[in-house]
Amino acid sequence: MDIILDWFNNNSDFIVHYALQALLALFIFLIGLKVTRFLSNLTEKAICNRKVDKAVGVFLANIVYALGFVATLLMALSQVGVETTSFIAILGAAGLAVGLALQGSLSNFASGVLIIILRPFKSGDYIDAGGKSGSVRKIEIFSTELITPDNKVIIIPNSSVMSGAIVNYSREKTRRIDLVIGVGYESDLKSAKSVLENVLNSENRILKDPAYTVAVLELGDSSVNFAVRPWVNTGDYWPTYFDLLENIKVALDDANINIPYPQMDVHVQKND
Incomplete structure (x- = not known):
């Protein structure tokens, strides 16, 4: 001591x-x-x-x-x-x-810098990147955070975001709805086209410019398929999409126009 x-x-x-x-x-x-x-x-x-x-x-x-x-x-x-x-x-x-x-982490950092510089999307945009879809919540140094419509959080490494295609659904103000509506071969095509156009004309969320398209797309195996392609504001895309499907079905039923579905005819042959 x-x-x-x-x-x-x-x-x-x-x-x-x-x-x-x-x-x-x-x-x-x-x-x-x-x-x-x-x-x-x-x-x-x-x-x-x-x-x-x-x-x-x-x-x-x-x-x-x-x-x-x-x-x-x-x-x-x-x-x-x-x-x-x-x-x-x-x-x-x-x-x-x-x-x-930690090459992967450095790659994520470099990709984060590229995201900031190139700005392929911003906070709030709904995107498809790295095999995942969701709204961008925030961009961090090494990862990008998305939130899905059903409130799931997805964290994607920035290198995965920048290594593939990025689909930004929110950048443009307008989007086109692409529907394929089939009617039976026995149906009157002019009447069917008129019904589809009336449904589109009665929907206020559909834009006048650019004009919608209703045309025969193909002669399918069991139906004549119409391409129905209206334009809407990006924020109205899904509500209008769902309402159009319902209204088209109701309108075609009211006009007695058949919407065919795949069928199979089975022939049974009996041999004595």
């Missing part, structure tokens, strides 16, 4: 000096974290106030936070006497090794 006390007495100045340095480094680190969070939040708010996509703001805020955290850590280490120059070199070498081991 006396040896320990003697050591503390002999090195009291040294201990006090480094204790103060450690406390100062901790203070710098904590203040740096608060400043970093403040700058991150400020970046996100500034981006949103400029009416830029919210997902872009979240992405840039994450980058600002990551850079601020690294800078704060280096300043704190420098305060306690760690040689940051060599530390940065070691960190760079370690980063290279980690980068080689």
Whole structure:
């Protein structure tokens, strides 16, 4: 015990000096974290106030936070006497090794940057990407988050998003509904076409320009198929789609126009 006390007495100045340095480094680190969070939040708010996509703001805020955290850590280490120059070199070498081991993550990061630059979609758009469909909730550094119509959350790696085709259903203001309606061969085609046109004309959500199309698409195996292609505002697509199917069925039934379905005739031959 006396040896320990003697050591503390002999090195009291040294201990006090480094204790103060450690406390100062901790203070710098904590203040740096608060400043970093403040700058991150400020970046996100500034981006949103400029009416830029919210997902872009979240992405840039994450980058600002990551850079601020690294800078704060280096300043704190420098305060306690760690040689940051060599530390940065070691960190760079370690980063290279980690980068080689985490090529997929770096690919996700690079793809996230491309998403921000190219902007194939924005927050709120309904898209089909990476084999999944949903509305874009946010774009993060490594992944994009979608939410499905039945309220499921899908997280897709950014590299998967950018490696395939992206279908954006929300970018354009209008969409075309494509329906194929079959009527029996015995039906009067002009009457059937007139019924279909009357249904479209009675639907207020269908746009006048561009005009809808009602035409014979093909002579099928068991029916004459009409292509029914009206245009609607993107937000009205699914409600109009469902209502048209119901109204067309009711209208054709009222006009006694048959909608055929696949049938099979079986002939039984009896041999004595």
